[in-house]
Amino acid sequence: MSTASELLVDTGEISQGSPSQPPDGGVTSSNAEGAISQGSPPWLDGLQDTELREFIQNKGWNDPGEMAQGYRNLEKLVGGEKVPLPKGDTDNEGWERVYKALGRPAKPEDYQLPDLESAQAYHKLGLTGRQATGLSAWQDTLKAAQEQKAKDEEASQRAQQLAAVRKEWGGEFDENVRLGKRAVREFGLETSVEKLEAALGSGDLLKLTAKLGRGLKEDSFAGGSVPAAGLTKEGAKEELTLLQRGKAFATRYLAGEADAVRKFTRLHEVAFAGE
Numbered sequence: 001m002s003t004a005s006e007l008l009v010d011t012g013e014i015s016q017g018s019p020s021q022p023p024d025g026g027v028t029s030s031n032a033e034g035a036i037s038q039g040s041p042p043w044l045d046g047l048q049d050t051e052l053r054e055f056i057q058n059k060g061w062n063d064p065g066e067m068a069q070g071y072r073n074l075e076k077l078v079g080g081e082k083v084p085l086p087k088g089d090t091d092n093e094g095w096e097r098v099y100k101a102l103g104r105p106a107k108p109e110d111y112q113l114p115d116l117e118s119a120q121a122y123h124k125l126g127l128t129g130r131q132a133t134g135l136s137a138w139q140d141t142l143k144a145a146q147e148q149k150a151k152d153e154e155a156s157q158r159a160q161q162l163a164a165v166r167k168e169w170g171g172e173f174d175e176n177v178r179l180g181k182r183a184v185r186e187f188g189l190e191t192s193v194e195k196l197e198a199a200l201g202s203g204d205l206l207k208l209t210a211k212l213g214r215g216l217k218e219d220s221f222a223g224g225s226v227p228a229a230g231l232t233k234e235g236a237k238e239e240l241t242l243l244q245r246g247k248a249f250a251t252r253y254l255a256g257e258a259d260a261v262r263k264f265t266r267l268h269e270v271a272f273a274g275e
Helices: 004-008 029-039 050-059 064-078 092-102 116-125 129-186 193-200 202-218 233-245 247-254 258-271
Strands: none
Touching (some): 050 064
């Protein structure tokens, strides 16, 4: 009597009287090769490479004509024109062949881009027209974003500087701004005030113009007397022009030195009296 473990484990013994069964489900080794041959098309009988024969069977080619047709379709898909790969980075002729095959324009002008210098660089790198157009658009977008970021940062700095001056001046802020406006008007700085702000900063510009305006107020002459006897309007304008051309005087004047401010103010009053 067999034990349960013996019943559950295949011992490999074959009981007497049982017909011998081949392990492959009825196909013995003597006819195994015949079974494979039986499923193959007759035109493959002479093919000794078993893997190749199975590959052709899986493709479903029934005759050599179908196999040749499949190969021709593959050639159409891959393309008949072959471009040799460059031999290395220094193979300029080889790279030129590749660039041409990929669709690079004949010359930089053919990119039709507004920036010819960039187009020349794109052409040297072998970019196609589509690639060059896309790269140029990306660069324009990046440049615009950087410029906007710089403007935003500058605006933020100016706002912080103005807030600091407003806090420092307190209730005198409006009066100091009024004095600054007077200085800008009297000295004809309307066209250059933005450049001065960019160079000095918003806070320092406000302080400088307020100081200049206060100097104008303190140096006003009683009765509107002229600063120098015999000085004509034309002479005053000519002297003003010479002073404005001199870098030394301009430096002193912008620094708010009292003598320079007083001299400029008096000449300005004579030059534009009654206007």
